[in-house]
Amino acid sequence: MTSDTVAKTRPLEFNDVAVIIPALNEEQSLPLVLRDLPAVAAVIVVDNGSNDDTVQVAADGGAIVAQEPDRGYGAACLCGMQKLADLIACESIAPRIVVFLDGDYSYHPDELSLVVDPIRQEAADFVIGSRLTGHRETGAMPPQSVYGNKLACFLMWVLFRVRHTDLGPFRAIRYDALKNLGMVDRDFGWTIEMQIKAAKRKLRTVEVPVSYRKRVGVRMIRHRFQPNRSNCDV
Ligand SMILES: Nc1nc2c(ncn2[C@@H]2O[C@H](COP(=O)(O)OP(=O)(O)O)[C@@H](O)[C@H]2O)c(=O)[nH]1
Numbered sequence: 001m002t003s004d005t006v007a008k009t010r011p012l013e014f015n016d017v018a019v020i021i022p023a024l025n026e027e028q029s030l031p032l033v034l035r036d037l038p039a040v041a042a043v044i045v046v047d048n049g050s051n052d053d054t055v056q057v058a059a060d061g062g063a064i065v066a067q068e069p070d071r072g073y074g075a076a077c078l079c080g081m082q083k084l085a086d087l088i089a090c091e092s093i094a095p096r097i098v099v100f101l102d103g104d105y106s107y108h109p110d111e112l113s114l115v116v117d118p119i120r121q122e123a124a125d126f127v128i129g130s131r132l133t134g135h136r137e138t139g140a141m142p143p144q145s146v147y148g149n150k151l152a153c154f155l156m157w158v159l160f161r162v163r164h165t166d167l168g169p170f171r172a173i174r175y176d177a178l179k180n181l182g183m184v185d186r187d188f189g190w191t192i193e194m195q196i197k198a199a200k201r202k203l204r205t206v207e208v209p210v211s212y213r214k215r216v217g218v219r220m221i222r223h224r225f226q227p228n229r230s231n232c233d234v
């Protein structure tokens with residue numbers, strides 16, 4: 001389905017918002033994510049070399065599919081940004097806000113307005129959904145992830161005087177501000193890179209509590225508080 005078709009068949013509640021969903025083997029969870037997401041200008045699912053039916057369920061759910069064969073969360077986000085720029089260049093959409101959302105259904109897509117509203121109300125340029133201040137299903141975030149995020153946030157405070165509680169990937173940012181950050185990290189350093197760069201560029205950044213539940217499907221040995229292979233130049 002093209003973005004034109006999406007626009008014709010859905011009432012656009014968030015026609016100023018584009019959503020980028022990096023996805024690696026998320027055939028089970030992605031239909032739920034796309035089902036619960038409010039109508040937006042465009043949903044871009046970036047397939048990161050899945051060997052299941054991620055691409056098919058994304059297309060069936062009305063998303064625009066981009067493909068990034070290079071593994072890595074940040075690589076997928078960068079590819080999604082490029083796809084978004086292409087769509088804007090051919091004038092199929094003109095979003096003002098970009099939301100990043102995981103494809104594993106660990107976040108609640110129907111909480112989109114929580115991260116988007118502060119930008120719409122001109123109270124922020126960048127909004128991070130915090131799992132640490134929001135409601136977490138028991139066992140959704142393993143202890144090493146909780147403490148790793150806290151440690152990363154503490155180090156951000158020590159080194160950059162930036163106060164955060166989480167590196168949560170469910171986040172919204174003004175599109176023009178995102179472009180100016182010059183994001184480069186191709187792995188799980190992506191989220192912390194964005195937070196540090198936003199602070200350095202003096203973006204108005206706020207955190208909002210968001211809900212977090214156990215992912216659908218299994219994975220993860222590496223976690224987002226480990227910016228390994230990070231090549232971010234912040
Ligand atoms: N693990 C992993 N996830 C990826 C990759 N590329 C895209 N993703 C997607 O990034 C999101 C976060 O991944 P996840 O494994 O849930 O990471 P965690 O929440 O930090 O444990 C999911 O939607 C994945 O499908 C990749 O190379 N590795």
Ligand SMILES: [Mg+2]
Nearest residue numbers: 102104106215
């Ligand atoms: Mg996850």
